[in-house]
Amino acid sequence: MAADALRLDGVHAYYGDSHVLHGVGLVCGEGRLLGLLGRNGAGKSTCMSTVVGLLQPKRGAVTLFGKTIGGLAPERISAHGVALVPQGRRIFRSLTVRENLVVAAQKVRAGSLRPWTMARVFETFPRLGERRAQYAGSLSGGEQQMLAIGRALMGNPRLLLMDEPSEGLAPQIVAEVGRTIVNLKNEGLSIVLVEQNIKLALEIADDIAILNSGSVAYQGAAATLTMDHPAITQNLGVH
């Protein structure tokens, strides 16, 4: 049996003294798309930071394709095949589009069928190709999001983490981002998609995990969930 792409087991994480993740456990199967939902402040981005190594878990294990990565530095974890599309995009604003992709390029993993190159990113996002010499800070929000995704793909990841990629984008751009995510999944990439846009997540995810106040309140198949399911209304509804 193939190992899970990502497993968090009893992960506790702190910002200084503030205890944010209280024993988070979740699983993203290989080649699957896990939607990670939760209210603002539930700890979704903190989970992402813990996986990529920006935050060290105090307790618990983070396992990537069967290998423990807890405690490694971010650049090491990146070399293990994890890429992040951060919340708020955080592209390198004073670098050109091309440079944003160049600095993120990583050695291609053995056995990778269609490795990501700059040419392939431009093929996938033609707008980025047209703007390759432009400073990333001058791009529109949607283009910046494409660039953040392209930058993550340049690392040729096995696991792609996306933190609210639809945030602040116009509906037609959100749809485009959604299609891109589905295409990536269809290529076999394992993806964790953090979303506030519940509808989008339910539509494209295979599995759903819901975080509430720093622990997982629900994990199950996306197909069994609807907007009026108690797991959704209780954990995501406005109080």
Place this chain on the structure above:
Amino acid sequence: MNLWLVLAINSITLGGLLFLLSAGFSLIFGLMRIPNLMHGSFFMLGAYMGSTFLAKGFGFWPAALASAASMAVLGGLVERFLLRRLAGQELAQVLLTLGLSFIIADACLMVWTGDPIQPSTPPDLRGAIIRSGLVFPIYRLAIVGVAIAMAIALWLLIDKTRIGAMIRAGVDDAPIARVVGIKVSQLFTLVFCLGAALAAFAGVVGSPYLSIYPGLDAEMLPLALIVVILGGAGSLPGALLGSFIIGFLYNFGQAMFPDLAYVILFVPMVLVLVLRPQGLFGRVAL
């Protein structure tokens, strides 16, 4: 008329030296988020080392390069073995660089005594060019030429290479740079070596003109600090512009309003800090 010309030449000469000094200071500040308070020490110690290499029979430019190389090694050691242990504790890092600057100042006093040393100008750059009654000292012009050549080389390195793009990415957003796989801590070492080498090079090149004496470090450091606050941390064009602004303010200020020399230098810095904290060209507020 001639006084103005002399002042202007002195200003661009100082501007060129300040650029060599502050380019590295700016990159270190932008990437590591700390003002390296031993940057003036790299300048002074570099100048002293250069004078020793000269005394040992090195030519002027080989002495400057040898001094730059030895300061690069020292800078690399300081970053790898001292600053890195304090990673993430910016205040402790700044205090460490301050402490090291005092240690270096005392060590220099011991080794080179307190008497000023003035290395002689390289023989083929002595004298002056006289054009329509105006006198241009050749060595000062050479300093400017060297500074411009270095500025171009640095610009090529930072703007046109992948390593340079990685450094700029680290200045923009260091945590995310690490997440995309950039080994930011190696860039720290590289930038620290480079900054130390440039400062030492500036120290040697400036020594026939400034001479070398105890306290030179403490005189240069505030100038580098003002340059970088004016220009913006991490920005080479900012450091270039800031250096020439300060070069002119310093020389014209001292000539015209000697009592207000420091006011004239620091008022622009205070204004920039209050009105535009990211500096003229900078991207991140200090």
